[in-house]
Amino acid sequence: MDAVDEAQRKAQRDEQLAETRRRLPGPGYYLVLRWIHEILRPPNYVEIGVRKGVSLRMALEGTRRIGVDPSPMLHTEYPDTRIFALPSDEFFARHDLDDLLGAKVALAFIDGLHLFEQVLRDFVHLERHSDPATVILLHDCLPFDEPTSRREQTMDFYSGDVWKAALALRRRRPELEMMTVRTAPTGLCMVRGLDAGSRRLEKELPEIVSAYRDLDFDYYSAHRAEMPPEIPSDRRAVGDWLRRRSPVASRERRQDSRIAEAAS
Numbered sequence: 363m364d365a366v367d368e369a370q371r372k373a374q375r376d377e378q379l380a381e382t383r384r385r386l387p388g389p390g391y392y393l394v395l396r397w398i399h400e401i402l403r404p405p406n407y408v409e410i411g412v413r414k415g416v417s418l419r420m421a422l423e424g425t426r427r428i429g430v431d432p433s434p435m436l437h438t439e440y441p442d443t444r445i446f447a448l449p450s451d452e453f454f455a456r457h458d459l460d461d462l463l464g465a466k467v468a469l470a471f472i473d474g475l476h477l478f479e480q481v482l483r484d485f486v487h488l489e490r491h492s493d494p495a496t497v498i499l500l501h502d503c504l505p506f507d508e509p510t511s512r513r514e515q516t517m518d519f520y521s522g523d524v525w526k527a528a529l530a531l532r533r534r535r536p537e538l539e540m541m542t543v544r545t546a547p548t549g550l551c552m553v554r555g556l557d558a559g560s561r562r563l564e565k566e567l568p569e570i571v572s573a574y575r576d577l578d579f580d581y582y583s584a585h586r587a588e589m590p591p592e593i594p595s596d597r598r599a600v601g602d603w604l605r606r607r608s609p610v611a612s613r614e615r616r617q618d619s620r621i622a623e624a625a626s
């Protein structure tokens with residue numbers, strides 16, 4: 363790429379990011395991630411997609427961290443952190459998270475390959491190592507526009523079609539509690555009420571992939587009401603949602619879902 367192309371790409375990216383901040387006002391996702399660490403104080407944190415380690419740095423001291431990325435670009439050491447330079451599927455095939463952590467996953471952030479089927483696979487793997495207190499975060503659930511939410515990356519700023527994973531989870535696992543924080547650039551969806559014993563998503567994955575693969579941004583715009591509910595990028599709103607515990611309701615929802623799963 364010559365210098366002019368590069369300058370043009372950078373200018374386009376800066377403009378797009380400025381527009382995301384206008385549409386999604388308030389602190390960006392790094393700060394929201396930090397709030398979540400401060401509110402939950404999780405004993406451990408698993409991050410899929412680490413790149414330069416900026417989001418990994420949002421974890422608090424004393425939190426055991428695991429990062430997974432086939433090409434991490436970390437330049438410093440992080441305390442109590444293990445980085446696995448592998449694609450997430452390979453990581454989960456080779457390692458047992460319960461053994462690595464010596465506990466269930468407390469908090470996880472999925473921000474690796476930006477294709478919805480990969481996000482769903484990462485979710486399935488992480489849920490298997492969850493307990494009722496686990497929270498999984500999905501990045502990029504609020505797509506910006508058509509070109510940046512295509513499956514193929516055509517410009518620097520890109521969210522891929524991750525939004526389809528949030529929509530599929532909402533439809534196929536209605537017992538999950540989901541809430542998207544409207545934080546720039548492309549939203550952060552919090553998911554809890556997980557069930558390590560559920561196999562529904564895994565079973566339905568091939569069918570979900572063929573049903574959702576060709577959905578486009580117009581489809582998203584027409585079905586926004588079916589996406590997870592949203593809250594502003596506001597610390598109190600995030601804290602209220604995370605602290606609002608409904609273990610009995612969650613258990614009942616899980617039982618209903620297992621009954622539906624057994625019947626299907």
Ligand SMILES: C[S@@+](CC[C@H](N)C(=O)[O-])C[C@H]1O[C@@H](n2cnc3c(N)ncnc32)[C@H](O)[C@@H]1O
Pocket residue numbers: 410411412413414415416417418430431432433434448449450451473474475
């Ligand atoms: C958007 S970046 C992550 C940014 C980082 N979470 C942050 O906010 O600072 C996406 C990362 O996912 C990694 N990645 C791509 N395919 C992956 C896979 N199959 N499993 C895990 N990570 C993957 C890429 O190498 C890249 O570093």
